[in-house]
Amino acid sequence: MVKKSTIVMVSGGMDPIHIGHVRLIQEAKKLGDKLVVVLNNDNWLKKKKVHIFMHQKERKEIIESIEGVDEVIVTNHPKNPKDMSVVRELLKIKPDIFANGGDRKSAKDIPEAEACRRVGCKMVFDVGHGGKVQSSSWLLTRYVTKIKKPRKLNISRILREISYSLKDSRVSIPVNIKLRVSEIMLDLMKRKAGFGLFVVLGWNNKWKEYSDLPDAEQDIYLKHHINVLKHYKTHKHDIGTTVNFDGAILIDPKGNIVHSGIIIEGLKPKVIANKINPGKFRDLSEQFGFNKKVHSRHLSAITASHIFKGTTVMTVSEETNSFHIFEEGKIAYRMYDN
Incomplete structure (x- = not known):
């Protein structure tokens, strides 16, 4: 036989x-x-x-x-x-x-x-040597960073705009933490080009069923415990260290970076969009209130801000040179650089 x-x-x-x-x-x-x-x-x-x-x-x-x-x-x-x-x-x-x-x-x-x-x-699962050792996104990020000019951002002005936009926020995370994380991300946008970021501020482990933890080598904060209010200017282990890793960065309500390179799954943006703003729209971008079609990272981020109650979620997009802040399933602040 x-x-x-x-x-x-x-x-x-x-x-x-x-x-x-x-x-x-x-x-x-x-x-x-x-x-x-x-x-x-x-x-x-x-x-x-x-x-x-x-x-x-x-x-x-x-x-x-x-x-x-x-x-x-x-x-x-x-x-x-x-x-x-x-x-x-x-x-x-x-x-x-x-x-x-x-x-x-x-x-x-x-x-x-x-x-x-x-x-x-x-x-x-985990077929290959040592888990995720390389990413097409990482390679393209390095390539784009070399050919794109750094952005010219007035960070002080943008932070004032963010402070005003969040003045009526119902998310209880201290405003100084929100502004510091925004400053870190904006400063990185000014120094580098062609990268994307997804940051969840106010993370609680009760949502861990939505996350897939990365390899220990990738999650640098397991060894280097960083608080965004106390450690920023050196850039040694701040958010900028993680830009070549796919996935989200999770920060607890006190500003401690607890994980990086997290894959967040099972959010179901379409279901949440229909709850927040039911009706007929061209696509999910319009339904969530974006004024142009956005990358799926933004759709996941705004959905996360609804599911993960009490969080502020921030994104940087390499596709549209944009910075967004989301709270309670809504756009709290947006900045486009093109």
């Missing part, structure tokens, strides 16, 4: 491809006989990251040249896709194993989990 081949599937945008992807592919190949790489197409990238560094044909050809890859399948995501998963491809391929890299730790809130259950596919 001929033994059935074990099919292993991995997926990703891989734009640009880096050493973390290569290690994922090499380790995934060891799990079975045939390795299929499902590559998210350009439409997916435009929705996920706004910009495209390498188009799908180029990414596909490079991945096909990596030893161990048996087949590369490009997804059929339409323009502005609502479903960002690879469920369709998974149901078609019916792999025996779905291998995930270091940025995914469990099946929690992963849409492919149900599809795997249906086809009898085993999900394997």
Whole structure:
């Protein structure tokens, strides 16, 4: 009797491809006989990251040249896709194993989990060497930082605007902490270009079911306990240290940075938008009150400010050169630099 081949599937945008992807592919190949790489197409990238560094044909050809890859399948995501998963491809391929890299730790809130259950596919996590060792976003951030000129921001004026905008805030976090975190982020925007940030101020561990903790090496605040009011000017372990890490930075109500590089999942922005502002809108950006289409980071952030009661959530966007503050599911302050 001929033994059935074990099919292993991995997926990703891989734009640009880096050493973390290569290690994922090499380790995934060891799990079975045939390795299929499902590559998210350009439409997916435009929705996920706004910009495209390498188009799908180029990414596909490079991945096909990596030893161990048996087949590369490009997804059929339409323009502005609502479903960002690879469920369709998974149901078609019916792999025996779905291998995930270091940025995914469990099946929690992963849409492919149900599809795997249906086809009898085993999900394997943290495939590769040492968890998340590199990120396409980090690489692009370094590239953009070199070609973009630093912003010219009048931080003192912006802080006065923020102070006025938050004067009637019902979030009880001390205003000096809100202003200090704003100052840190604005100063970083003035010094660097091409990065994004997601900061939750007022974090409480009761919301930990929404978070996926990163590798210990990435979360520098496990070793370096920092309070934003006491440690700022050196830039040694402040928020600026984390800009090359994907995920959110969590700060408790007293200003202590407790975690960085956190993946926050399961917020369901559409559900929250319908609660806050029901009706018909062009998209979620308009429904939440943004005056232009924004990155999904902002949608997650404004949603988090509603779910995580008593928090102030701040974001920096590399796509629109903007700084936002959200409270109670609403835009408390916005600053665009373009």
